[in-house]
Amino acid sequence: MKSVKEIPFVREIPLRYEVDVFIAGGGPAGVAAAVAASKQGSKVFLAEGHSCFGGMGTAGLVPWFCQFTDDINFLAGGVGQEIFNRLNFKLGRNLLAINAEKLKRVYDDLITEAGVLFNFHTQLIDVQRDGKRVLYAICNSKSGIFAVKAQAFVDCTGDGDLAAMAGADFEKGDKDGTLMPGTLCSLWCNIDWENRYDHHAMLEKAFADGVFSIPDRHVPGMASWGHGVAGGNIGHVYDLDGTDDDSITKGLLRGRKIAPEFERYYKEYVKGYENITLVATGSLLGVRETRRIMGDYVMTLDDFKKRADFDDEIGRYSYPVDIHPNKNDPEAYARFREEITSLCYKRGESYGIPYRALVSRSLDNVLVAGRCISTDRYMQSSVRVMPGCYITGQAAGTAASMVADSNGKKTAHDINISSLQRKLKDIGAYLPNC
Numbered sequence: 001m002k003s004v005k006e007i008p009f010v011r012e013i014p015l016r017y018e019v020d021v022f023i024a025g026g027g028p029a030g031v032a033a034a035v036a037a038s039k040q041g042s043k044v045f046l047a048e049g050h051s052c053f054g055g056m057g058t059a060g061l062v063p064w065f066c067q068f069t070d071d072i073n074f075l076a077g078g079v080g081q082e083i084f085n086r087l088n089f090k091l092g093r094n095l096l097a098i099n100a101e102k103l104k105r106v107y108d109d110l111i112t113e114a115g116v117l118f119n120f121h122t123q124l125i126d127v128q129r130d131g132k133r134v135l136y137a138i139c140n141s142k143s144g145i146f147a148v149k150a151q152a153f154v155d156c157t158g159d160g161d162l163a164a165m166a167g168a169d170f171e172k173g174d175k176d177g178t179l180m181p182g183t184l185c186s187l188w189c190n191i192d193w194e195n196r197y198d199h200h201a202m203l204e205k206a207f208a209d210g211v212f213s214i215p216d217r218h219v220p221g222m223a224s225w226g227h228g229v230a231g232g233n234i235g236h237v238y239d240l241d242g243t244d245d246d247s248i249t250k251g252l253l254r255g256r257k258i259a260p261e262f263e264r265y266y267k268e269y270v271k272g273y274e275n276i277t278l279v280a281t282g283s284l285l286g287v288r289e290t291r292r293i294m295g296d297y298v299m300t301l302d303d304f305k306k307r308a309d310f311d312d313e314i315g316r317y318s319y320p321v322d323i324h325p326n327k328n329d330p331e332a333y334a335r336f337r338e339e340i341t342s343l344c345y346k347r348g349e350s351y352g353i354p355y356r357a358l359v360s361r362s363l364d365n366v367l368v369a370g371r372c373i374s375t376d377r378y379m380q381s382s383v384r385v386m387p388g389c390y391i392t393g394q395a396a397g398t399a400a401s402m403v404a405d406s407n408g409k410k411t412a413h414d415i416n417i418s419s420l421q422r423k424l425k426d427i428g429a430y431l432p433n434c
């Protein structure tokens, strides 16, 4: 139980930056937002709480990118395409293995080349606002607490921290507040990749033999970096709330505890993995779902099913509904399998992402991108993956630039949509309907 006793905390802090656009969080959404806003000529400050850009895909060691394409069209055009090219990816495979160190350098280069101002280990801790307008972001870094003044703010924290701090409406989890489990992803070596067997095959036997403290049937697996090294998305951390420090702390402890259980499983039960060694677990706990900031439009399962088109579309995306069950029983896993295999698209199919899903309905100069945009749970489980975050990130960054350029005359609710779409097309966004 957290203490409810409060103390006053009042002090003067330095105003270290005055910029057009402030961005909180430098994961895939934040990087895309910062680069896009900078391309529009905005002065941008990006506060990243961790030691590198990339969020889940780097510090979190998430081992794959989901699809950049719908198998015909390149959906993550623009900043996503630039990242795809710099990683020397080839079209034709849906899941692309991530070498986290390479990806960190790609992001470092993109952000520095774009002239974005930024600091690592710099956490957004509060905002100051006047009514529905946020005026200052309050950050904490090694040098102390400081303020950043901006005209427009983009929340790319994954958790909607900035919007929530400013009092925005949000939803979290299902109607009972249940959230998807997290995963502490990991890095492994000494795998005989060419001669490995299906890693699921022996799970039930290992459960019966007591190898695992919790039998988790949902093991997404590993992606090869080459030379017997692979990144692992294995081992769910249940009952995790990624907006609660106690829960994150317990989750990290749990993730580190179960990694050796998987090491034993792979070594003793699965051919090809006899010499496998755990190299590292992520320095960020993998969080799939927390707040969804309610926007001017809320994307829903119905939009997914009907492959929705929108007049204010800022991009299109295509990835199945992928809600990891927060229970480890066989029925929950069977339901998950049924959902992910039935709620998925054929070649060339995609859904539109409306601009209104990036605009907090409660605030005038705050845009949201990445996994916390305005959706229901079903849609969140699709659009949250990294190429989807590039699409929403670059649109939110471009729109924030337009809000900033209007010198207070326009809010995020009433910028010119055709002009936004033109700017997005100019940088390579996939917008076939406009």
Ligand SMILES: Cc1cc2nc3c(=O)[nH]c(=O)nc-3n(C[C@H](O)[C@H](O)[C@H](O)COP(=O)(O)OP(=O)(O)OC[C@H]3O[C@@H](n4cnc5c(N)ncnc54)[C@H](O)[C@@H]3O)c2cc1C
Binding pocket: 024, 025, 026, 027, 028, 029, 030, 047, 048, 049, 050, 052, 053, 054, 055, 056, 057, 062, 063, 064, 065, 066, 067, 122, 123, 124, 125, 156, 157, 158, 159, 161, 182, 183, 184, 185, 233, 285, 286, 287, 288, 369, 370, 371, 372, 384, 385, 386, 387, 389
């Ligand atoms: C275990 C797991 C497996 C996944 N598998 C895949 C997959 O196979 N393929 C795929 O494409 N996607 C996958 N995803 C989804 C994808 O990785 C995330 O949804 C995506 O990274 C979200 O991007 P984001 O930019 O919104 O947030 P994040 O990646 O979470 O980045 C947020 C960034 O903001 C920073 N931050 C947070 N709060 C603050 C603050 N208050 N102040 C300053 N900085 C802050 C964080 O340090 C972080 O760098 C997976 C996710 C998880 C957790």
